[in-house]
Amino acid sequence: MTSDERFRRIYAAHFDALLAYAIRRVEQPEDAADVVAEAFVVVWRRRGDVPPDDEVRMWLYGVARRVLANHHRGRARRDRLGERLRQRLRAVVPTDPGSDVPHRLVLRAALARLSALDREVLMLTFWEGLEPREIATVLGLSAPTVRARLSRARRRLRELVGHDLGPPGHELGVRTGRTPEEGR
Incomplete structure (x- = not known):
């Protein structure tokens, strides 16, 4: 066998x-x-x-x-x-600034309206905590270019979001009225 x-x-x-x-x-x-x-x-x-x-x-x-x-x-x-x-x-996860923003839907919608490069510069700055010189290395750009893009992206984001997002729970495109308790 x-x-x-x-x-x-x-x-x-x-x-x-x-x-x-x-x-x-x-x-x-x-x-x-x-x-x-x-x-x-x-x-x-x-x-x-x-x-x-x-x-x-x-x-x-x-x-x-x-x-x-x-x-x-x-x-x-x-x-x-x-x-x-x-x-x-x-x-x-808890260090994600987006999770702390009560209006993250508004913020995400505004970020989506930015160019991909501006959005990435902002996210690398605020969510990943990178400096402009580090972002320049990641993206293959010069540090002055990153600083200019960051400044422009911040300004554009402020325009899209505004300085005051309104009361908690506010979503773009949704109209709400005051309840009788709020009017007192």
């Missing part, structure tokens, strides 16, 4: 037992299927090392056990990485 035929015979004879073994040791059934598939990849690669038939079942459990250990370590690493990323996002 060739090693390929023996592998097929071992696979057919032990697949269900290995799957049951893995299902009882992982949180998601999909993970068990991945563990068994990886275990049989190891068996395929090590076809020449597979013990005699009376020892193969225990050897397969040992292979599956090591694959499971790798699976659990990988899951723990992904969980730790995910937590670090969530912490970084929590630290970064």
Whole structure:
């Protein structure tokens, strides 16, 4: 019997037992299927090392056990990485000035009316905290050009937004009237 035929015979004879073994040791059934598939990849690669038939079942459990250990370590690493990323996002998101502006819809609409370059200069300045010389490097422009664009973009944004955005909740194009309580 060739090693390929023996592998097929071992696979057919032990697949269900290995799957049951893995299902009882992982949180998601999909993970068990991945563990068994990886275990049989190891068996395929090590076809020449597979013990005699009376020892193969225990050897397969040992292979599956090591694959499971790798699976659990990988899951723990992904969980730790995910937590670090969530912490970084929590630290970064609140510093977005756009989220603090009660009239962000008005601001975003005004930004959309600016040229792409002026919008990028403003965003790099206020949201990313870059200096004109740093923005010049990012955009491939000279620092004096960035300062001129920044000045022009600020002026244009002020024209589009105005100095007073109105009472909280105001949206462009929506007319509201005073409630009787407000008139007192």
